[in-house]
Amino acid sequence: MFIKLRQFLQRFHHDEQGAALVEIAIVTPFVLLLAAGVFEFSNIFNTRLLLEAGVEDAARYMARCSSDWDTCSALATNLAVNGAVTNGSQRVTGWTAAQVSITKAQSLQATDATTGTQLYLSSTGTVIVVQVKTSYPYPTLGLWSYLGFADLTLTVFHQERVFGW
Secondary structure, eight states: OHHHHHHHHTTTTSSSTTHHHHHEEEEEHHHHHHHHHHHHHHHHHHHHHHHHHHHHHHHHHOOOOOSSSHHHHHHHHHHHSSSSSSSSOOOOOOOOGEEEEEEEEEEEEEOOOOTTOOOOOOOOSSSEEEEEEEEEEEEEEEHHTTTTTTEEEEEEEEEEEOOOO
16 A cells, blocks of 8 residues: 555656645645734724824813813713714724723822923923823724634823813
8 A cells, every 4th residue: 555655656756747836725824814914903003093093182172172071071082982073973983982081180290209300391380181091892803813812902091281271
């Protein structure tokens, strides 16, 4: 039996016809896997950038809003999620206003007490800073989930010094 197999394989020893086909058959799954990974990573990165833009927009709006806190935070939350103060279209599918947190940090020191570094340009010793944060559970990892990667949560944080109120 082994002699017949050996004789069969020796026929192809110097035959190079079809070598490219064999090479392509070996390499193609790896190239497709790499391409799928690149596409999925770019989609995750794009989603992260959209979340970051929304959080930054909301923080800038809150920092300059001249109305009361509740009105400003409701408008800023809509700005973060929908890209407009009123109405707008959703920046990221599945991202809701309930996932956006807006807080006000009272009386942060304008200078770092330990190093003396000036953190905020201010005529007073303290400043008010608004902080906007969100956590977004990425809906699906596509091919990556088949490879054993766990669920992904994108967390974005931004703060701005308050100029309004």
